[in-house]
Amino acid sequence: MQVATIGLDLAKHWFQVHGVDAAGAPVHRKRLKRAEVLAFFQGLEPCLVGMEACASSHYWAREIARFGHTVRLMPPAYVKPYVKRGKNDAADAEAICEAVMRPTMRFVAVKTAEQQGLLLLHRARRLLVRQRTMTACAIRSHLAEFGFITGQGIGRVEPLLERLAEKGAERLPGEVRDILLMLAAELATLGERIAQIEARIDEQHRANPVSRLIATIPGIGPITATAIAATVPDAAAFRSGRDFAAWLGLTPRQNSSGGKDRLGSITKRGDTYLRHLLFIGARNVIRYPKARAAAGAAWIEALVARRSKTVAAVALANKMARIAWAMMTSGEVYRSAREATA
Structure with missing residues (x-):
């Protein structure tokens, strides 16, 4: 009997397979060792393979797709309702097989090795x-015990260490000086390593046309642009910009019933890292007049007049996410509010 759909439950060493034919009748129920997975799929006719989007899933999706299979990844939260009873590998594989056949299921785009x-x-x-932040906070707190006080921020720790070396070294025991010098060296090393990684990210940004396109949005630089381009291989997987913003957790939480709409704070679901980057960029747009003018000063200032700057930054981050989706799907370059009006 030819297999039409397979649910594959991933693990480190043992993988569970649940396969059904075109009529939905079970055909395969077996466990595979890690070394047996590719040989098993190589011997099958092309079929639909479903997996949960988790660690190593993108690697296995790329490898299995080489044999002509159609591989689809699904968020684990969307697969869980299809588990009938109990929690074991066989039940999970059966639930994955059932979920991947649903016409309304939402899938995760498979990332390339370069994107990963x-x-x-x-x-x-x-x-x-x-x-680096932990090390800087440790230095500040240790020095505070000996009367050396400075404000928060990574930029204020190095001047404090210089001032300590010039004037206050005699106020510290020898052991304290040695440990602080060790922490200061570690702080400098971390800064150098971060600069090296940021240089590599900047190189990737210049070579990626999608990243360069997104970076034209006020408040989005190379780091945020490359993160969006690598995390979202196919923006067309989202039906609209609002779906993309909702996926990032930037839309209000709904608790509606009986025709009454009740909206709360944002859901904070989805990719925490992207949401954090967009929020930081939105705060910088609100802070600096030049960026604020490019993003639409009238809209931002009217929002800040009504609500707090934090709420305004969240709303602007939502707007930036929608703009990024529109640009990725259409390929259009960002136009400032003044240019769009003209």
């Missing part, structure tokens, strides 16, 4: 930035 590599740069940079 670009996202790896972003994740490494985010890790190093977090470590």
Whole structure:
């Protein structure tokens, strides 16, 4: 019996397969070792293969698609309702097989190896930035115990260390000076590594036409542009800009019933990293007049007059996400509010 659809439950060492024919009758129910997966799919006629979008799923999607199969990835939250009873690999594979055949199911675009590599740069940079912030906070707190006080911000730690080396070294025990010098060296090393990664991201940005297109939006630079271009391989997978903004968690949470619409704060679902980058960019647009004029000063100033700057930044981030989707789907260059009006 020819297999029409397969649900594949991924793991580190053991993979569960659930296959059905065109009528939906089970044909395959088996466990595969990691080394047996590609050989199994190579021996099958081309069919529909469904998997959950999780760690290593994009790699397996690319490898299985080489044998002519149609591979579709689904968010795990959308697959969970199809699990009938219990929680095991066989039940998960059956649920994946059932979910991938639904006509209303939403799928995740398969990323290329280059797109995953670009996202790896972003994740490494985010890790190093977090470590640098932790190190700077540790230096500030340790020095505060000995009477050396400075404000928050990474830029204020280095002057504090210089001032300490010039005037206040005699106020510190030898062990304290040694540890602080060690932390200061680590802080400088982290800064150098972050600069190296940002240089690589900038190179990727200049070579990517989609990233360069998105970067013309006020408030979006190379880091945000490359992150969007690598995370969203196919913007046409979203029906509208609002769907894209909702996927990023930038739309109001709904709790409506009986014909009464109740909207709350944003959902904060979806990609946290992209949402954070867009929010930071929106705050910078609100802060600087030149960027504010390019993004539409009248709309932003009217919004700030009614609501707080944080709420205005969230609304602007939502607008930036919709503009980015429109530009990725149409290929048009960004036009400022003044140019669009003209």
